Amino acid sequence: MTQFSVWAPAASSVELVAGGARRAMRHGGGPGWWRIDVPALGHGDDYAFSVDGGQALPDPRSAWQPGGPDEPSRVYDHDRFEWTDQAWRGRALPGGVVYELHIGTFTDAGTFDAAADRLGHLVDLGVTHVEVMPVAAFPGRHGWGYDGVCLWAAHEPYGGPDGLKRFVDAAHAHGLAVILDVVHNHLGPSGNYLPRFGPYFTDRYHTPWGSAVNLDGPGSDEVRAFLWSSALAWLRDFHIDGLRLDAVHELEDRRAVPFLEELSDAVDRLGVALGKPLFLVAESDLNDPRMVTPRENGGLGVHAQWSDDFHHALHALLTGERQGYYVDFGSMGTLAKTLRRVWLHDGGWSTFRERHHGRPLDPSRMPGHRFMGYLQDHDQVGNRAVGERISALLPPGLLAAAAALVLTSPFTPMLFMGEEWGASTPWQYFTDHTDPVLAEAVRRGRRAEFAAHGWDAGQVPDPQSPDTVRDSRLDWSEPYREPHSALLAWYRDLIRLRRTHAELADPDLRAVHLTYDEAAGWMMLHRGAFRTAVNLAEEEATLPVGTGGAEVAAAWDGARVERGLAGTTLTLAPRSAAVVRLTD
CATH class of the missing domain: 2.60.40.1180 (Golgi alpha-mannosidase II)
Incomplete structure (x- = not known):
């Protein structure tokens, strides 16, 4: 017996479409919910929902989209997977070293299984946590993952739900925790069918990606539940250890209990139930210590966050770049401040924003491990016009100096894939939009954006070209030859020192x-x-x-x-x- 349910509060009728038949669903399980039990359908069977007799649409909570977001969902039984990580008790973030990777370009094959085959390299490096960029299903094969539209389903070209589970299982066997990047602030521009079901979005606020997710308007109880339930599903059903939350400053939410506080509470309660530490890492542009202040102390309870000010201070000092948001950075004094107080902008003037920005934190109450410290991340590389890494801008000695500051900092260090050997391959912005109109709009928009900032638009890679994603894949022969192998040995030595001497990891x-x-x-x-x-x-x-x-x-x-x-x-x-x- 398989139970199907969907929230469609404004619908007059909802039908389950499966096996060539349409079955009328009935109200049940709460206001706006429709349900039906079907004994003949189970794991591996395709299905969809039709609202008011319209187009058959995939299940908003589908865990399996074998044909992509525009095709029917497939019933997925989580209990069928044979886990081998029963002895895994999790790994908390404090004291860890994080490694950010993108499944599609970490290896030539671009799959979960191929990435799992490279986990031994991370163990040898000394990494403790693997942060995987978003894998929620999106149209096409290639992309960064931030255009995901099926927030419960693992991208099929990577290996689908079973592939993700095999990757996590393998990581745990290697002693590595897994952090998954999830996006709650928007959905991709193509394949998003949520508005057909209910008020998941609102025009009362606007974000860089269009209408905001409805977190505080009519119907927002169910929208919030949809998001935090999705988060818990990754943690519970896929054995993920932590979640990185994309651009939380774009979550428009004026309710008394903010969504992030609600989410952190739900994650903490699930961690207690599962008997292992679970955690959230926010990407936030707010420079507000309340983000990572425990809920009992009046904060939102997020366990850690990325720290761009430290990155900007280090990058600007080493490269001499001062354009855009680097304008206030570049001196040793600004780097020193971020190492002691996390943020340069902690209530003072931000030239780039043309206003005061941030809020000071109390170092006596805020440990440094709550902040990620990094020389590179996917944004800071991929959002450059040609996606060049800092290894293309600096000589090996300055790369080594930067690594030393990151890996002996009071923060939780994070590396971006290939950084440890000074990878020569770029990491560029690539897409595989199946809608030709959207593809051309992205292509033109990307070039116009960089032309406005003084870059040669003709040098900007075509996001839709197969060459762009191909060029962004790591070259795994590099770690075994100079000058890459020397830098890799340096990273290993620094991480070993950090691991064996408590002073170097003191938060x-x-x-x-x-x-x-x-x-x-x-x-x-x-x-x-x-x-x-x-x-x-x-x-x-x-x-x-x-x-x-x-x-x-x-x-x-x-x-x-x-x-x-x-x-x-x-x-x-x-x-x-x-x-x-x-x-x-």
Whole structure:
């Protein structure tokens, strides 16, 4: 017996379309809900819903869309999958190292199974958490995933629901937790049938992607339940360990209990029921510490968030770029502030926004592990005109210096796939829209956007070209040859040091101290008995370490410690880095 149900509050009739027949559904299960029990249908059978005699539409809560979002749904029985991770008890985020990857370009095959075959590389690297970009079903084969329209179904070209489960099962066998990127602030422009069923969207607010999701208007109780139930389904049915929430600042919600607070409460309760830690990581442009403040202390209860200000400060300092949102960044002082206080914009003036922005946080009450620290992520690479990585902008020594600052920071470090070996392949914006009108609009819009910012529009890759996604795939021969293998060894050494010495992972922001000489081009991050020193200049630099003994724990391009009457100094080669441990 299979029970089918769908919420369609304004419908006069709803039919289940399956096996060449239409079956009338009846009211039941709450206002606006329609249900029917069918003994003849089960796992593997196709079905759809028809509202008021109209087009047969896929189930909004379908877990399996084998033909894509425009085709019928298929009944999926979660209990049929044979998990082997019964001993897995989860892995909390504090103390972890996160690795962001995109299933479609992580390997040549672009599938869950192919990605699972590469998990050993992440274990050897020292990664603890794998953050997977969105896999909710979207039209076509290729895309970043942020155009998903079936929020309960894993993208079939990647391997569908069984493929995702195999990937998670394999990750847990390797001791890796899995974070899944989910998008609640909008749906893609093609294949979105939710408005045919009910008031899932509202024109009272507008987002960069059009009408906002209805979180606070009439019917919003069911819309919110649809979203948090989808989130819990990934965690419960697919054994995902945490969720990354895309652009939560675009969630328009004026209810007394915000959706994010409701979601974090539901996730915490599910974690208790399952007996393992579950968590949420927000992408937020608000610079508001209440996002990651526990609910009992008046916050929204999200467990962590991305920290773009740290990225911007590091990127602008290393590259010299000052365009757009980099305008207020670029000095060692701004980088130092973000390392101590997370945000540069914590209530002060933002030139890019032309207004004051952010809110200061209390470092005595806010551990650094609640913030992701990164040199690259999918946005900061893919939203450049030609999708070049920072390895195309900087020499290896500066890449090594950046890695040292990220991996000994008080934050939860996050790497973007291929960063660890300085991948030469770009990561570009690619789509596979099946609607030719939409495809051309995206193509033109992308070029016009970058032309307006001074880029040569002719250099912008065609998002719809198969070459664009092909060029964005990692080259897995690179880690085994120079100069890539040397950078990979450096990342491994830094992660090993972070894992074996608690001071290098200490999230206490009050314990973070920095010394630097802007003119000389060097900076030193103090982490307990350790000093992370970077020389960004083109000349050798000698840095004061202290008065006692010291030894080099790791160095890029050589470093030497000398103890003299005036104290202990560290000499670094041009554009290099070292981690030094004080011995007395």
